[in-house]
Amino acid sequence: MTKGACLCGDITFATGARPQGASMCHCGQCRKQSGGIWSSAYVKDDDLTISGPVSWFEASPQAKRGFCARCGSYLFWKAHNEDTTSFSLGAIESPSGLKIEKHIFVGDKGDFYDIADGVAQQD
Numbered sequence: 001m002t003k004g005a006c007l008c009g010d011i012t013f014a015t016g017a018r019p020q021g022a023s024m025c026h027c028g029q030c031r032k033q034s035g036g037i038w039s040s041a042y043v044k045d046d047d048l049t050i051s052g053p054v055s056w057f058e059a060s061p062q063a064k065r066g067f068c069a070r071c072g073s074y075l076f077w078k079a080h081n082e083d084t085t086s087f088s089l090g091a092i093e094s095p096s097g098l099k100i101e102k103h104i105f106v107g108d109k110g111d112f113y114d115i116a117d118g119v120a121q122q123d
Helices: 028-034
Strands: 002-005 012-015 020-025 038-044 048-051 054-057 063-068 074-079 084-088 102-104
Touching: 028 038, 028 063, 038 074, 054 074
Parallel strands: 020 102
Antiparallel strands: 002 012, 012 048, 020 038, 038 084, 054 063, 063 074, 074 084
16 A cells, blocks of 8 residues: 655545556656656556545646645646546655656756666656
């Protein structure tokens, strides 16, 4: 079971499914919302239980982002045309047993760091 929560604990989530696609996103939207890189994995919507008052922000015509209005934790990313939801790896309880599989949107990454872990990179 993978469980997570926001910083204040108002929002919790859990899944019994194995999270997929563990990645680190370097896009400008994630950078602005998280302050840097946002790491996430996803599961099918039917396999994810979310409790608490998630605030959703329509960041683009393609997707929305879920966060806690009380503490500001950025927890979820949901494409409008997909049946999966991504959740923040930073919000889950350890140990997760997950390993980052890829870096995404590296063409938009900040200029203040390098990616030097040898993991696959995608623009």
